Amino acid sequence: MTGPVVILDNVEKIFGEGASDQVHALKEINLQIEENEFISLIGPSGCGKSTLLRVVGDLIQPSSGVATVNGKSANQARLDQDYGIVFQAATLYDWRTVAKNVQLPLELMQYSRSEKELRTQAMLELVELTDFASHYPWQLSGGMQQRVAIARALSFEPSILLMDEPFGALDEMTRERLNLELLSIWRKTDTTVLFVTHSITEAVFLSTRVIVMSARPGRITADIAIDLPQPRNADTRSSVRFFELETQVREELRISEGGQEPERKPA
Amino acid sequence: MSERRQRIWAPILILVALVILWEGLVTAFNIQQFLLPKPTAIVGNLVQVVVVGSATSGDAEEEASLGNRFLVVLPGGLSPERQAVLEASRWLSFPLGSRDVFVLRGSNFMPILAASWFTLKEALGGMAMGTVAGIAVALATTRWAASREALLPFAIAANSMPIIAFAPIMNNWFGIDNPFSKMAIVTIMIFFPIMINTVRGLTSVDSRSLELMHSYAASDSEILMKLRIPNALPSLFSGLKVAGALAMIGAIVGEYFGGPRIALGVFITQEAALFRFATAWAAILVACLLGIAIYLVILLAERLALPWHQTFRA
Ligand SMILES: Nc1ncnc2c1ncn2[C@@H]1O[C@H](COP(=O)(O)OP(=O)(O)O)[C@@H](O)[C@H]1O
Ligand SMILES: [Mg+2]
Numbered sequence: 001m002t003g004p005v006v007i008l009d010n011v012e013k014i015f016g017e018g019a020s021d022q023v024h025a026l027k028e029i030n031l032q033i034e035e036n037e038f039i040s041l042i043g044p045s046g047c048g049k050s051t052l053l054r055v056v057g058d059l060i061q062p063s064s065g066v067a068t069v070n071g072k073s074a075n076q077a078r079l080d081q082d083y084g085i086v087f088q089a090a091t092l093y094d095w096r097t098v099a100k101n102v103q104l105p106l107e108l109m110q111y112s113r114s115e116k117e118l119r120t121q122a123m124l125e126l127v128e129l130t131d132f133a134s135h136y137p138w139q140l141s142g143g144m145q146q147r148v149a150i151a152r153a154l155s156f157e158p159s160i161l162l163m164d165e166p167f168g169a170l171d172e173m174t175r176e177r178l179n180l181e182l183l184s185i186w187r188k189t190d191t192t193v194l195f196v197t198h199s200i201t202e203a204v205f206l207s208t209r210v211i212v213m214s215a216r217p218g219r220i221t222a223d224i225a226i227d228l229p230q231p232r233n234a235d236t237r238s239s240v241r242f243f244e245l246e247t248q249v250r251e252e253l254r255i256s257e258g259g260q261e262p263e264r265k266p267a
Numbered sequence: 268m269s270e271r272r273q274r275i276w277a278p279i280l281i282l283v284a285l286v287i288l289w290e291g292l293v294t295a296f297n298i299q300q301f302l303l304p305k306p307t308a309i310v311g312n313l314v315q316v317v318v319v320g321s322a323t324s325g326d327a328e329e330e331a332s333l334g335n336r337f338l339v340v341l342p343g344g345l346s347p348e349r350q351a352v353l354e355a356s357r358w359l360s361f362p363l364g365s366r367d368v369f370v371l372r373g374s375n376f377m378p379i380l381a382a383s384w385f386t387l388k389e390a391l392g393g394m395a396m397g398t399v400a401g402i403a404v405a406l407a408t409t410r411w412a413a414s415r416e417a418l419l420p421f422a423i424a425a426n427s428m429p430i431i432a433f434a435p436i437m438n439n440w441f442g443i444d445n446p447f448s449k450m451a452i453v454t455i456m457i458f459f460p461i462m463i464n465t466v467r468g469l470t471s472v473d474s475r476s477l478e479l480m481h482s483y484a485a486s487d488s489e490i491l492m493k494l495r496i497p498n499a500l501p502s503l504f505s506g507l508k509v510a511g512a513l514a515m516i517g518a519i520v521g522e523y524f525g526g527p528r529i530a531l532g533v534f535i536t537q538e539a540a541l542f543r544f545a546t547a548w549a550a551i552l553v554a555c556l557l558g559i560a561i562y563l564v565i566l567l568a569e570r571l572a573l574p575w576h577q578t579f580r581a
Binding site: 054057059078079080081083084085087089091093094095096104105107108109136137138162 | 473497574575
């Protein structure tokens, strides 16, 4: 693959009809994502992060502008099954066991039986849930469910991973552990990641670039390269550079909100 | 688990207490049997326990007056004639000290059994047809969203109509002795709860789950098979539970408006008309037990079909 993985060219999204109840969710969005990047989107609630992610994933259509993915239209990329998606809620199917949930995309993509078994096995090892293969979702903790969702998203080796606040509902400890796990998966699999978060720390820790957005209308107000060394680990968070970058992102968020405090992650 | 044991035993104890109270009150206030028969007189139609003593010589007249009493004590020994009579309808017998205990089928056991079987077949036949039709229409309306918008208000309105009022019409259409006339009533009664519940299950799909399917470029039929139908199963089963209760009601009340002699509803009306109230009550009791049995079978099927669903209750 040569050239950017994702190109958003002047993307606009306006929800609703009639001048009174229109929401200008995205305005003049221009963004390029290179192969193997880990991009975080951060901004106040309602600034259009999820909308941007859905435009990239062809789950909604932009009102104007073009989304190009892997050199083709976002629609073609979706039909070619280029996307793995993880939402804030794990969105596992209650009637499927852990292994069957991981297999869902493989079934839809007509993988052979042996290939399905092989990949499911590998994915469950990757997220360390081999022992839970035949459990049902309700038997797992929230963090484990989210790991299953990640295994499912990665099982067919999509070229792009779209994650919408995947750890937003988890406690701080689980979140930090899953951050490390996600980074090690990212290094192993060569995927490009577009990651939505409200947490400044999480964004800086994970990303190669942090995109700051502002609300009404949703715009990109800053694009900050995170030049922390790879691979990142628990020590990364205590480095001086980490602190500087965190401060920089916080400042950008404050400016984008016109001097207000950025929204805090839930306690 | 003792909690589970308690959940089973508590209602049984309450039931036993109520039956004893019922028996006691009817006896104490000498209530006429056409108002309310004693539980023992009702059950005596179905089961009898005969205790044969060993003291004095046999009284041949006694056998003729076994009646519908639940517990009968016969003085005298076990003469060959008496033994022959008791053996004829015996389920089991055993010695108890110097006496012999016989558990017999009650005098109305066979007629009630035959009538129940006849009516159960009507109920189940109607349930099968109503379920198939309800699911088919539900699938069709999900396929064509426009038809759902048009149909659902009618279905909801129809669901609150007293459909049993059509029973005489169905008897007229299909023939009063034709079991199909009762099946038709049951079918119509069951159609709406099944259809409405199935449509609800097929359409109340979490929007994230749908987006997930779209992100894999799944086709409509894949979304139906792998998401909508499994998602609809729990509500289909709640529809089936409602339907199970309605099925026996529909068949029996349909028979109240006329049917062949063998039918349970007809049996109940006739016994009541002949002032054999304990027998009518016994038939009603069996109808209730069948209704409960249908419900339990559906519950069991649900547990087997949806092992993942149990815990949402527990
Ligand atoms: N389907 C929709 N219909 C109408 N308005 C929407 C829809 N989805 C999002 N919006 C609006 O667009 C704005 C951006 O939403 P979203 O992208 O979900 O924000 P974020 O993910 O940053 O919190 C919000 O004001 C939201 O209310
Ligand atoms: Mg969002």
